Amino acid sequence: MADKSTTLSNAMLNLVLRNVAYSPSTTNVFVALFTGVVDGAFTNEVSTSGTNYSRKQVTFSAASSGQTANSAEVDFGVATGNYGNVQNFALVDNSTGGNILYSDSLTVAQTVSTGNQPKFAIGAITVQES
Numbered sequence: 001m002a003d004k005s006t007t008l009s010n011a012m013l014n015l016v017l018r019n020v021a022y023s024p025s026t027t028n029v030f031v032a033l034f035t036g037v038v039d040g041a042f043t044n045e046v047s048t049s050g051t052n053y054s055r056k057q058v059t060f061s062a063a064s065s066g067q068t069a070n071s072a073e074v075d076f077g078v079a080t081g082n083y084g085n086v087q088n089f090a091l092v093d094n095s096t097g098g099n100i101l102y103s104d105s106l107t108v109a110q111t112v113s114t115g116n117q118p119k120f121a122i123g124a125i126t127v128q129e130s
Contacts, residue, residue: 003038003102003103003104004101004102005040005099005100005101005102005103007040007099007100007101008099008100008101008102024093024099025093025094025098025099026093026094026095026098028057028093028095029057029058029059029060029091029092029093029101030055030056030057030058030091030092030093030094030095030098031055031056031057031058031074031089031090031091031092031120031125032045032046032055032089032090032091032092032100033045033046033053033076033083033086033088033089033112033118034046034086034087034088034089034090034103035083035084035085035086035087036087036088037088038088038089038090038100038103040099040100042097044088046083046084046086046112047081047083049081050080050081051079051080051081051082051083052077052078052079052080052081053076053079053083054076054095055092055095055096056074056075056076057095058070058072058074058091058120058125059071059072060127066128066129066130067126067127067128067129068126068127069122069123069124069125069126069127070120070122070123070124070125071122072122073119073120073121073122074119074120074124074125075117075119076117076118076119077117078115078116078117079112079113079114079115079116079117079118080114081114082112082113082114083111083112083113083116083118084111084112085109085110085111086106086109086110086111086112086118087105087106087109088103088104088105088106089103089104089106089125090102090103090104091103091125091127102127
């Protein structure tokens with residue numbers, strides 16, 4: 001993924017270099033979809049009103065060679081309304097609100113209309129630390 005959030009960067013630096021505990025808001029990680037720029041206020045997150053959209057939990061394989069990938073398909077279910085042109089996604093630490101951990105653009109933006117079923121295949125979400 002392209003961007004680690006400042007929140008996560010600060011937490012990891014404090015953990016590794018200052019031994020300050022990191023306490024995420026939950027023990028789960030969720031995928032959020034965005035129709036515009038990813039921001040901490042979730043301004044451009046797909047609307048939950050009339051669309052059947054909600055963030056979906058994602059699991060990851062054990063890290064190896066500085067990277068990990070989703071270990072199961074992430075399925076958002078059938079859209080009951082238009083999401084719009086989904087351009088970006090983020091990994092967040094809560095099913096609503098919370099903090100952005102990582103974000104990236106989709107390789108190809110997707111217009112999600114009623115009846116579409118957006119999903120990420122196994123291995124499609126890769127997080128790499130360099």
